Amino acid sequence: MQPILPSVTWRTHSTLVLLALVYVFSFIDRNVIAIVLEPIKQEFGASDTLMGFLSGLAFAILYAGLSLPLSRLADRGGNRRNIIAVCCGLWSIATMACGMAQHFWQLMIARMTVAVGEAGGIAPSISMVSDLYPPHRRSLAISVLMIGPHLGLLAAMVAGGWIAQEYGWRSVFLFFGAPGILLALLLFCFTKDPGHGVYDKNTTLNNEKNKQESFFKQLKGIMKVKGFIWIAMGCALAGMAGYGYGIWVPTFMVRNYDMSLAHAGISFGLAGGIFAAIGTIFSGVFCDKLSKRDSRWQIGLPIIGILISLPMGVAFMLWPADAFWMVGEIKIPHAIVFAALFSFFNCWWPSLSYAAISHLMTSSQRATGAASLNLFLTLFGAGLGPLLTGTLSDVFGEIFAGEGLKYALVATMMLLLVSxxxxxxxxxxxxTRMKQLNNDEVESIDNSVPPTTVNDPLPST
Structure with missing residues (x-):
């Protein structure tokens, strides 16, 4: 007897949209510091290295350290909606606190508190979305969720640059922190956790096994999953290049093109945010189609996107600064075309990698699996990427007068080849792992008791 699977309804889609909006503001609150690095640096008299530490490693250490236990809680049957809502409220309040800091150490503490909240955001969200949709629709669903960073980039750069220029850098944090509190309330009041593994055939067995395993035993098992380490290291190196690029490019545009914060934010936000959002959806739809023929496309498309994006990123950095168009009185650098193309192709790897991990894991491993991937991406990418770029900028600044940041960004981008x-x-x-899981599912179906009918796609929790 075949199981009656839950149906995908408007409630499913509305939950996905709300989770995506939460992730939009998660990314804004995490990365809006990029548009205000220069005024913060000038006010507190900090070096590029120290600003790289503030924007990267100070955030990454706490984020990575707390994401695993919070994700373990989600995998052990914790209500994922509640975890995400509470964490969203916390990071939003902490973001507003960044705007109230009067000393550098206060800003550092507030920034680290943002990390504490965001540690419980993305991994439980990916786990929850994986249970909202069946496997053959999962790459697209996770790609919709992963639009968040790109829409967040667009909002942070465009609105953040203008707000910083008109009202000062502190107003940026206050403006973007407040909406997250409302989103946390909406998520808590109007959505439900769909339940763990509602589309998986061996959910009961996996959940019982998960409850019996210690945290470290499960983590060790995840690290041994075929393909996981290779994907995680690919994300780590791509993340170092990507976060170094995303955090420092607005400052690069201010210095290289003598732009205002608002001008740099609008130019980079429109080129990066819009084209990255389009590229994310395109890659999700394309991957779902190709993966039906060969599961390796789930990894192959990120490779293609990375290799195409690399020369685009280098061209953006090295294109002559005096080559630009004039639209009225607005100067638009020719190089912005390469920034748009870089964004379109380089956004393929994050969403497809998270989708790949959701495929590799059982239902009782997904949140912890996503958090483990996040550990690599956060420590290497968000942690070391901006710090490495800032340090290289200080070093190259002594060699290439006034252009240290440009060559630091080019050097960091070379990590994409290793990725x-x-x-x-x-x-x-x-x-190999996908074939193994498919065989295990078939065996589980053959040996299982007929499943209980599921009527409500979003059962009460």
């Missing part, structure tokens, strides 16, 4: 190699090494193990 592509890691993804390539993961192709075969990923395919």
């Amino acid at each position: 592509a190699w890691f993804y390539y090494k993961g192709l075969s193990p990923y395919q």
Whole structure:
């Protein structure tokens, strides 16, 4: 007897949209500091290295350390909606506190508190979305969720630059922190956790096994999953290049093109945010189609996107600063075309990698699996990417007068080549693991008791 699976309804889609909006503001609150690095640096007299530490490693250490236990709580049957809502409220309040800081150490503490809240955001969200939709629709659903960073980039750069210029950098944090409190309330009041593994055939067995395993035993098991380490290292290196780029490019545009904060924010936000959002949806739809023929496309498309994006990013950095169009009195650099193309292709790897991990894991591993991937991406990417770029900027600044940041960004971007190699090494193990899981599911169905009928796609929790 075949199980009656839950149907996808308007409630499913509305929950996905609300989770995506939460992730939009998560990314804004995490990265809006990029548009105000220069005025913060000038007010507190900090170096590029110290600003790289504030924007990167200070956030990443706490974020990475807390994301695993919070995700473990989600995997052990904790209400994922409640976890996300509480964490969203916390990071939003902490973001507003950044705008109230009067000393650098106060800003550092507030920034680290943002990390504490955001640690319980993305991994439980990915786990929850994976249970909202069946496997053959999962890449697109997670891609919709992963639009968040790109829409967040657009809002943070465009609105953040204008707010900082007109009202000062503190107003940026206050303006973007407040909406997250409302979103937390909406999520708590109007959505439900769909339940763990509602589309999986061996959910009961996996959940019982998960409850019996210690946290470290489960984590060790996740690290041994075929293909996981290769994908995680690919994300780590791509994240170092991506976060270094995302945090420092607005400052690069201010210095290289002599732009105002508002002008740099609008230019980078429109080129990066819009084209990245389009690229994310495109890659999700394309991957769902190709993966039906060969599961390796789940890893192959990130490789293609990374290799195409690399020369686009380098061209953006090295294109002559005096080449631009004039639209009225607004100067638009020719290089912005390459920034748009970089954004379109480089956004393929994050959403497809998280979707790949959701496929590799059982229902009782997904949140912890996503958090483990986040550990690599956060410590290496968000933690070391901005710090490495800032440090190289100080070093190259003594060699290339006034252009240290440009060459620091180019050097950091070369890490994409190493990232592509890691993804390539993961192709075969990923395919092997997918075949193993499919065989296990078939065996589980053959040996299981007929399942209980599921009527409500969003059961009460």
